[in-house]
Amino acid sequence: MKYYEEVGAYYDKDASDFEKRYWRNPALQRIRQAFREEVKREDFADALEVGIGPGFDLIHFARIFPHTEMDGIDVSEEMVKLATAKIPSLDSKNTQVAQGSVEDLETLFPNRSYDLIYVFFGALNTVEDLPVAMACLEAKLKPGGRMVLTFVNKWYVGGMIWECLKLKPHHAFKRLRKVWGGYSPTEFLASRCYAPAEIKKISTSLHLEYRKREGFSILYPAWYYHRLHQKIPNKILFILWQLDRKIARGPLGALGEYALYDLRKRP
Ligand SMILES: C[S@@+](CC[C@H](N)C(=O)[O-])C[C@H]1O[C@@H](n2cnc3c(N)ncnc32)[C@H](O)[C@@H]1O
Numbered sequence: 311m312k313y314y315e316e317v318g319a320y321y322d323k324d325a326s327d328f329e330k331r332y333w334r335n336p337a338l339q340r341i342r343q344a345f346r347e348e349v350k351r352e353d354f355a356d357a358l359e360v361g362i363g364p365g366f367d368l369i370h371f372a373r374i375f376p377h378t379e380m381d382g383i384d385v386s387e388e389m390v391k392l393a394t395a396k397i398p399s400l401d402s403k404n405t406q407v408a409q410g411s412v413e414d415l416e417t418l419f420p421n422r423s424y425d426l427i428y429v430f431f432g433a434l435n436t437v438e439d440l441p442v443a444m445a446c447l448e449a450k451l452k453p454g455g456r457m458v459l460t461f462v463n464k465w466y467v468g469g470m471i472w473e474c475l476k477l478k479p480h481h482a483f484k485r486l487r488k489v490w491g492g493y494s495p496t497e498f499l500a501s502r503c504y505a506p507a508e509i510k511k512i513s514t515s516l517h518l519e520y521r522k523r524e525g526f527s528i529l530y531p532a533w534y535y536h537r538l539h540q541k542i543p544n545k546i547l548f549i550l551w552q553l554d555r556k557i558a559r560g561p562l563g564a565l566g567e568y569a570l571y572d573l574r575k576r577p
Contacts (some may be wrong), residue, residue, distance in 0.1 A: 312410045313500065314385045317436045320492075320499045321363075321386035329364050329392070339535040340551065341526050341568065343543045345430050346370065347568060348524075349458050354378065354425035358450060361385075361433020365393030368405065376402040381419050384433075385411050393529055415450050423450055428576040429460040435462045435501045441512050448516045454577040457518070462490075463525070466504040467565040469532055493534055506564045509571055515544070519574040524558040525566025532567040 332338055346367065355378060363369045363380035372380045382405075384390050390409045397405050409417040412434075427447050437443035447457060464485050473482035484490060485503040492499030506523050513520045530550040531538045539547065555564060 313438050316500060317411075318385040318387060318409075320497060321384070322388040322395050323497070325364065325386060325388035325392060328389075329366075332366070334531055336538070337527075337531070337539055341533060342366070342430065344526065344555075345428075345458070345460060345570060348458060348572070349426065349428055352426075352456060354456070354464070355421075356380075356424050357426040357428065358382070358415075358419075358422075358424045360427065360429045360447070361431070362393050362407060363389050365396050365407070367428070367430055368407070369396045369400065372397075372400050372405040373400060376400070376404070378404060380405040381422065381424075382407040383410050383412075383415065385409065385436075391545060412437060412446045415446055419450075423452045423455070425452055425455050426458070427451055427455070430460050432460075432462055432501075434456065434459060435503060436499065440502075440504065440508075441515070444512050444518075445516055448518060448575060451575040453575055455575045457573040457575075458570065459509075459573065460568060461509065462501070463564075463566055463569040464505040464508075465565050466527070466532065466567040468528060469567060472531075472535070504569075506569060506571075509569070513571070513573050517576055519576055520571070521574055522559065522570075522572040523563060524570045524572075525563030525568070526558065526570065527567035528554050528557060528562055528565055532555045 357371065357378060357380055359368045359382040362384045368380055368382040371378065382393060390407055393407050410418050427450065434440065434443060451457060466485060470482045473479065488502065490501045490503050492501050510520050513546055530547065
């Protein structure tokens, strides 16, 4: 099976209860809200989302910005079906989705270019070759356009310490391997985690202006530590979240579970 068929098959399976799991996870909701706020900081007339999943963000932005042209892609047929089913509920007719990966963009949406390209929650951790994928994205960006890209980060030090304390060192250092394997303990997803220095190097080699890197879940427990979240009082979780937001852009931000990058194509 080809690489993207494997990734698509993994997420086809994941799609069945993806939305249900998301709505039960307040940590994921909080992080997504922060990603959305970041996108909304600057105006855009047309946008592309890569890895739309069931369409949470594509539909959200299409609803609040009905005059914006919104395109979305995903390698998973089932995810595309879930997102497509939500499009008729929109007032605008400016939203379209297609099945495929970043490298297929010119075929899927020929002659289109965007003010904004965003990726939330992991689709760029499952590309065959990140420099090639980023070059494909850069090619679809208008001069002066912006990319808000999020990645599963390589150096999640809090998680490494926590897994060592739980006496699970094999879990602690999985992100440092060339092939990571994904979050699931039972299903393997050929994927890779990236350090901020790698993203910076690729971005600058493409003449993208590297404007900002922000870390998530540095002190605030990662979204997949459900049990830990349930044990910590909401007030403390909120304080940890606030602390994270304060240190997110500094050197400690490079050690978060997740990382957001704000890049601009030079005019
Ligand atoms: C963890 S899910 C996140 C979905 C959605 N962005 C969200 O925040 O809920 C990752 C999604 O990216 C898609 N994906 C993975 N690799 C991709 C690629 N190379 N190109 C396009 N979509 C991809 C998967 O099929 C999956 O739907």
